[in-house]
Amino acid sequence: MKYYDKLIFELSVPSRVGFSLPQSEVSLPKEGKIWRQSPLNLPEVSEPDVVRHYTMLSQMNFGVDTGFYPLGSCTMKYNPKINEEIASNKVFASLHPLQSEDTVKGARELVDTLDSCLAAITGMKHFTFLPCAGAHGELTGLMLMREYHKSRGDVKRTKVIVPDSAHGTNPASAAVCGLEIVVVKSGEDGLVDVESLKPLLGDDIAGIMMTNPNTLGLFERQITQIASLVHGCGGLLYYDGANMNPLLGVVRPGDMGFDIMHLNLHKTFSTPHGGGGPGSGPVGVCEKLVPFLPVPKVSGFHGNFAVMARALAYILMLGKENIRMAGKLATLNANYVKESLKDCYKLPIESVCKHEFVFDGLKESNGVTTLDVAKRLLDYGFHAPTIYFPLLFHQAIMIEPTETESRQTIDEFIEVMRVIAREAKENPELLHSAPHNTPIGRPDETAAARQPVIKYEKKS
Numbered sequence: 003m004k005y006y007d008k009l010i011f012e013l014s015v016p017s018r019v020g021f022s023l024p025q026s027e028v029s030l031p032k033e034g035k036i037w038r039q040s041p042l043n044l045p046e047v048s049e050p051d052v053v054r055h056y057t058m059l060s061q062m063n064f065g066v067d068t069g070f071y072p073l074g075s076c077t078m079k080y081n082p083k084i085n086e087e088i089a090s091n092k093v094f095a096s097l098h099p100l101q102s103e104d105t106v107k108g109a110r111e112l113v114d115t116l117d118s119c120l121a122a123i124t125g126m127k128h129f130t131f132l133p134c135a136g137a138h139g140e141l142t143g144l145m146l147m148r149e150y151h152k153s154r155g156d157v158k159r160t161k162v163i164v165p166d167s168a169h170g171t172n173p174a175s176a177a178v179c180g181l182e183i184v185v186v187k188s189g190e191d192g193l194v195d196v197e198s199l200k201p202l203l204g205d206d207i208a209g210i211m212m213t214n215p216n217t218l219g220l221f222e223r224q225i226t227q228i229a230s231l232v233h234g235c236g237g238l239l240y241y242d243g244a245n246m247n248p249l250l251g252v253v254r255p256g257d258m259g260f261d262i263m264h265l266n267l268h269k270t271f272s273t274p275h276g277g278g279g280p281g282s283g284p285v286g287v288c289e290k291l292v293p294f295l296p297v298p299k300v301s302g303f304h305g306n307f308a309v310m311a312r313a314l315a316y317i318l319m320l321g322k323e324n325i326r327m328a329g330k331l332a333t334l335n336a337n338y339v340k341e342s343l344k345d346c347y348k349l350p351i352e353s354v355c356k357h358e359f360v361f362d363g364l365k366e367s368n369g370v371t372t373l374d375v376a377k378r379l380l381d382y383g384f385h386a387p388t389i390y391f392p393l394l395f396h397q398a399i400m401i402e403p404t405e406t407e408s409r410q411t412i413d414e415f416i417e418v419m420r421v422i423a424r425e426a427k428e429n430p431e432l433l434h435s436a437p438h439n440t441p442i443g444r445p446d447e448t449a450a451a452r453q454p455v456i457k458y459e460k461k462s
């Protein structure tokens with residue numbers, strides 16, 4: 003049994019104390035209702051017991067600050083601490099959204115500056131910072147697309163095209179927006195198949211939702227042709243910019259022909275994420291769509307201001323030249339991992355990737371699944387990559403090393419992935435039963451999501 007398997011109540015020893023308080027100067031009358039009728043049920047522990055218990059609990063969590071986290075399509079990169087310091091500066095943290103206009107000029111300037119930085123980075127005209135997540139941005143962007151068509155009396159456009167490789171939120175947002183989803187197939191090369199797209203286009207198409215590089219980490223080389231085809235039928239192009247890393251300072255969605263896009267500030271622009279905490283999914287539009295930016299609001303007040311402060315700090319800290327390095331290093335790191343492991347893991351698409359790529363399980367699986375590999379990685383102290391997504395491959399392992407990892411860390415990861423491939427050949431049972439070193443091993447994943455047991459249960 004490990005120390006952290008115990009509830010603090012189980013560490014309790016009668017009469018042990020972890021505090022010393024000065025003698026009280028007031029004495030309360032022992033009669034009356036002020037005194038408890040029965041003693042309070044608190045654990046009786048020493049100060050070191052308390053400190054160790056809570057420190058141990060805090061270490062049961064895994065984050066970018068504790069280890070390598072190659073979770074594809076999530077951009078779990080290191081977030082410089084200076085951004086936290088700036089966001090928590092009292093002048094920002096004590097702002098109230100109902101303060102009078104003339105007292106928040108600095109905050110407005112911050113938002114406007116971020117707007118022009120993001121416009122320069124993406125090639126859009128203006129952004130709204132109201133949406134609080136990527137998916138929220140998608141919904142906002144699609145509503146904006148619908149309004150644009152409506153304003154021109156073009157009410158037949160009720161369908162939106164989504165590639166089969168799209169992030170799950172894309173079709174979900176379109177459905178929430180009341181649009182009908184039409185799926186366009188990818189070709190053998192993992193890119194949108196232009197010939198399959200052509201027959202889908204018509205006067206009922208509101209637009210297409212794409213990301214480039216796509217969810218397989220591949221750059222859609224025919225993007226300008228796709229843009230002119232979609233524009234040609236009167237539709238708009240929506241860009242899912244949740245993972246803009248590889249493009250930073252290199253290519254702009256606006257130049258590719260996109261009209262609307264969202265960014266995830268909590269992925270690309272350095273806000274920690276993963277716990278459902280505050281995010282920001284600003285939506286940018288081309289010039290002709292600026293009048294459709296959301297008024298009234300799609301969220302309370304002005305969006306998540308502290309996330310914007312971090313993003314601006316991040317952009318200004320890097321500057322124009324270094325931000326370009328972020329994109330290049332994200333791409334280099336992903337290709338390095340891919341090339342170093344493709345002799346042990348099945349690589350369904352061989353071409354150069356951008357910030358992420360997908361393996362389709364082990365080359366010689368010996369009955370070992372992608373889930374087994376992911377679980378075994380935990381034993382070696384790495385967070386698992388994204389698995390079983392995208393759905394195009396049955397044993398998908400989606401790896402995104404990000405630009406913030408050193409050569410040494412990436413080499414260690416590669417080495418461990420190779421060890422696991424060897425273990426699969428020699429001792430598959432070891433992998434079927436992994437992980438062996440974590441507090442929780444293999445929960446029933448459906449039940450863990452639907453009926454989570456979030457209270458400690460005392461072991462008898």
Ligand SMILES: *Cc1c(COP(=O)(O)O)cnc(C)c1O
Nearest residue numbers: 075076135136137169171242244
């Ligand atoms: C993360 C992600 C989203 C959704 O962003 P949320 O902030 O989680 O709503 C959308 N598209 C892509 C490609 C993503 O990686």
